Amino acid sequence: MKILVCISVVPDTTTKITFTDNDTQFNKTGVQFIINPYDELSLTRALEITEANGGSVTVITVGEADTEPVIRKALAMGAGDAIRIDAQPKDGMYVAAQIAEQAKIGGYDFILTGRESIDYNGGQVQGLIAEMLNWPLINVVMKLDAEGNTIKATRDIDGGRESLSVDLPVVISAQKDLCEPRIPNMRGIMMARSKPLNVVVASDKNDYTSIASYELPPAKSGVKMIDAENAEELIDILHNTEKLF
Amino acid sequence: MAVIVYAESDNGIYKKSSFEAITYGKDLATKLGTECIAVSIGDAGSDNLGVYGAIKVLNVTGSLFNSFNPQTYAKALSEVASANNGDTIIISQTYSGKSIAPLVAVKQDAALVTGVVDMVDTTSGFIVKKTCFSSKAIGHVSVNHSKKVITLIPNSYKINKDGSEVGAETANTSVSESDVNTTIISTDKVVGKIPLTEAELVVSAGRGLKGPENWGMIEDLAEALGAATACSKPVSDMDWRPHSEHVGQTGITIKPNLYIAAGISGAIQHLAGVGSSKVICVINTDPEAPFFKAADYGIVGDAFEVLPKLIKRVKEIRG
Numbered sequence: 249m250k251i252l253v254c255i256s257v258v259p260d261t262t263t264k265i266t267f268t269d270n271d272t273q274f275n276k277t278g279v280q281f282i283i284n285p286y287d288e289l290s291l292t293r294a295l296e297i298t299e300a301n302g303g304s305v306t307v308i309t310v311g312e313a314d315t316e317p318v319i320r321k322a323l324a325m326g327a328g329d330a331i332r333i334d335a336q337p338k339d340g341m342y343v344a345a346q347i348a349e350q351a352k353i354g355g356y357d358f359i360l361t362g363r364e365s366i367d368y369n370g371g372q373v374q375g376l377i378a379e380m381l382n383w384p385l386i387n388v389v390m391k392l393d394a395e396g397n398t399i400k401a402t403r404d405i406d407g408g409r410e411s412l413s414v415d416l417p418v419v420i421s422a423q424k425d426l427c428e429p430r431i432p433n434m435r436g437i438m439m440a441r442s443k444p445l446n447v448v449v450a451s452d453k454n455d456y457t458s459i460a461s462y463e464l465p466p467a468k469s470g471v472k473m474i475d476a477e478n479a480e481e482l483i484d485i486l487h488n489t490e491k492l493f
Numbered sequence: 494m495a496v497i498v499y500a501e502s503d504n505g506i507y508k509k510s511s512f513e514a515i516t517y518g519k520d521l522a523t524k525l526g527t528e529c530i531a532v533s534i535g536d537a538g539s540d541n542l543g544v545y546g547a548i549k550v551l552n553v554t555g556s557l558f559n560s561f562n563p564q565t566y567a568k569a570l571s572e573v574a575s576a577n578n579g580d581t582i583i584i585s586q587t588y589s590g591k592s593i594a595p596l597v598a599v600k601q602d603a604a605l606v607t608g609v610v611d612m613v614d615t616t617s618g619f620i621v622k623k624t625c626f627s628s629k630a631i632g633h634v635s636v637n638h639s640k641k642v643i644t645l646i647p648n649s650y651k652i653n654k655d656g657s658e659v660g661a662e663t664a665n666t667s668v669s670e671s672d673v674n675t676t677i678i679s680t681d682k683v684v685g686k687i688p689l690t691e692a693e694l695v696v697s698a699g700r701g702l703k704g705p706e707n708w709g710m711i712e713d714l715a716e717a718l719g720a721a722t723a724c725s726k727p728v729s730d731m732d733w734r735p736h737s738e739h740v741g742q743t744g745i746t747i748k749p750n751l752y753i754a755a756g757i758s759g760a761i762q763h764l765a766g767v768g769s770s771k772v773i774c775v776i777n778t779d780p781e782a783p784f785f786k787a788a789d790y791g792i793v794g795d796a797f798e799v800l801p802k803l804i805k806r807v808k809e810i811r812g
C-alpha cells in the first residue's frame with residue numbers, strides 16, 4: 249500500500265501565543281515549530297504498518313520553505329520521501345484541495361492525518377480530502393491495523409467507541425493512544441538528508457475563509473481564594489451566586 | 494435562502510447541543526432575514542424543535558440511518574439542505590458533527606468554519622469567532638462565500654425556548670445501501686453516564702490524588718452535582734482512569750459551565766483543553782500551582798480533606 253501522511257507544521261505546545269500587525273498575524277518570533285503531535289502519531293503508525301506489511305510512506309505538507317526543517321524530521325522518523333506544496337496554508341479547504349490533487353497524481357491508496365492541527369484546530373482537512381476523493385473517512389482513530397487491503401480501526405463516537413473495517417482507499421485521522429510517537433535516531437537523521445523532498449507549485453484553489461484578526465481569551469478577573477477550613481463556602485457560592493446547580 | 498440546522502439525536506433523544514444549535518440557527522436566520530429549518534437523521538427525538546426556533550422540522554428516516562455513518566449522514570443532510578434552499582448549515586461540534594461537516598461542505602461547495610464559539614457578526618461581511626491555538630486564542634474568521642457550513646462548540650450558545658411548536662415532516666433522500674462503505678464490527682457505548690464533551694458540570698482530578706483507589710471522592714462529588722468526571726494526562730497514561738476522561742491539548746477539549754480541578758497543577762497543555770470553561774475552581778496543596786492563575790475560585794488545601802466537605806455540602810443543598 250502507498251500511504252500518504254499529512255503533516256501540519258505547528259508551534260510547540262508550550263508556546264505563549266502572541267500576535268503582531270494589529271493582531272492579524274501570529275507572532276512567530278522565538279517560536280519553535282514541531283510536527284503536529286497527532287500527525288506524529290499517524291506517521292509512526294504508518295511506518296509500523298508498512299514495516300510489517302510492505303508499502304511506502306510519503307509525507308506531505310502545504311507550507312512555505314520555513315517548514316522544511318520540520319519535514320526533514322518526518323523523513324528522519326522514517327518516511328521515504330516528502331512533498332512540500334509551496335504555499336501558505338490559507339484555510340482547510342485550500343489545503344485539502346492541494347493534498348487531494350497530489351494524492352491522485354501519486355496514486356496513494358491510504359491517507360493518514362491527525363485529528364486536528366493544534367494551531368488552527370480545524371479538524372477539517374481529513375474530511376475534506378476524503379470527500380474530494382470520494383473515499384470513506386474514519387475520524388479520530390486510536391487503534392489501527394492493516395491486513396492486506398482491509399483496514400481495521402477503532403474510533404471515538406459520541407458516548408463511546410466503535411470498531412470498523414473498510415477496504416482501501418480510505419482517509420483516517422489519528423488521535424492519542426494510536427502508538428508511541430517514534431523519536432528519530434542518529435541514523436535516521438543522517439539518512440533524512442539525502443531523502444527526496446519534492447517541492448511542488450501550488451495549484452489555484454478556492455479559499456473561502458480567512459482569519460481577519462485574533463484576540464486572546466478574556467483574562468480571568470482574578471481568583472477568589474476560599475479558606476480550606478471553610479471549603480463548604482465554595483459550594484454555597486456555586487449554588488447561590490453562580491447558580492450552577 | 495434558509496439556515497439549516499442538523500438536530501442530532503442519540504437513541505431517539507435529541508442532544509442538548511442540538512437545541513443550542515437550533516437557537517443559534519434561529520438567531521442567525523433573524524439577522525439574515527431568513528428562516529431556520531431543523532433536520533434530524535435517524536431516530537428523531539420527541540422534543541418539538543419548533544420551540545427552539547425551527548420554523549420547519551424535517552426528519553430523514555429509514556434503516557440506513559440506524560447507525561451513524563459520516564458518508565450517509567452527510568449525503569442526507571446535504572440533499573435536504575439543497576432541496577430547501579439552505580445556504581448556511583449549522584452543525585454542533587460533537588464527534589459525529591465533526592465528521593460530517595467537511596463532507597457536507599465539499600458537497601455544497603461551501604466555506605467551512607469549525608470550532609465556532611459565538612454568534613456571527615454580520616455588520617460588515619460575515620465574521621465568525623472560532624477557537625484556535627488549542628483555546629489559547631480566538632480567531633475572527635471572515636467568510637467570503639455565499640454558502641457556509643459552521644460547527645458550533647457545545648455549551649457556547651444559550652438555549653432559548655420562545656418559539657412555537659411545529660409538526661415534523663418526512664424528508665426523502667437518494668441515500669442507498671451503496672453509500673455505506675464501511676462495516677461496523679462493534680460498538681461500545683457507555684450508557685447512563687453524561688458524555689464529557691456535553692457535560693455542563695465537570696469534576697476533574699490529577700496526580701495529586703495519588704492513586705486510582707482515591708477516585709471515589711471524585712465520583713461522589715460528580716454524582717452529587719450531576720457532573721461528568723475528567724482527569725489529567727498522566728492519570729490516564731497510568732491507567733488510573735479511562736482515556737476517554739483525559740482532557741487537554743492531546744485529549745478532549747471541553748467548555749463546561751463549571752470545572753472543578755483537584756490535585757491538578759494546571760500545566761499549559763492541560764489548560765489548553767479546559768481553559769475556556771466558564772467557572773474554574775482549583776483545589777491544590779501548593780499555593781504556587783499555576784492553575785490558580787486561570788481559576789475563578791481557589792482553595793489551597795489537601796484534596797483528601799476538602800473534597801469530603803464539598804460532597805457533604807452539595808448533599809445538604811440537594812437534600
Ligand SMILES: Cc1cc2nc3c(=O)[nH]c(=O)nc-3n(C[C@H](O)[C@H](O)[C@H](O)COP(=O)(O)OP(=O)(O)OC[C@H]3O[C@@H](n4cnc5c(N)ncnc54)[C@H](O)[C@@H]3O)c2cc1C
Nearest residue numbers: 699700701725726741742743756757758760762763778796
Ligand atoms: C506535548 C504535550 C502534550 C500534553 N498534553 C496534555 C493534556 O492533554 N492534558 C494534560 O492534563 N496534560 C498534558 N500534558 C502534560 C502536562 O504538561 C502536565 O505534565 C500534566 O498536566 C500534569 O498533570 P497533573 O497536574 O495531574 O500532575 P502534576 O503536575 O504532578 O500535579 C499534581 C498537582 O497536585 C497537587 N497535589 C499533590 N497532592 C495534593 C493533595 N493531597 N491535594 C491537592 N493537591 C495536591 C500538587 O501540588 C500538583 O500541583 C502534555 C505534555 C506535553 C509535553
Ligand SMILES: Nc1ncnc2c1ncn2[C@@H]1O[C@H](COP(=O)(O)O)[C@@H](O)[C@H]1O
Nearest residue numbers: 254310337361362364365370371372373
Ligand atoms: N498545511 C497542512 N499541510 C499538510 N497537512 C495538513 C495541513 N494542515 C492540516 N493538515 C492535516 O490535517 C489534519 C487536520 O488539520 P486541521 O483541519 O487544520 O485541524 C492535521 O492533523 C494534518 O494531518
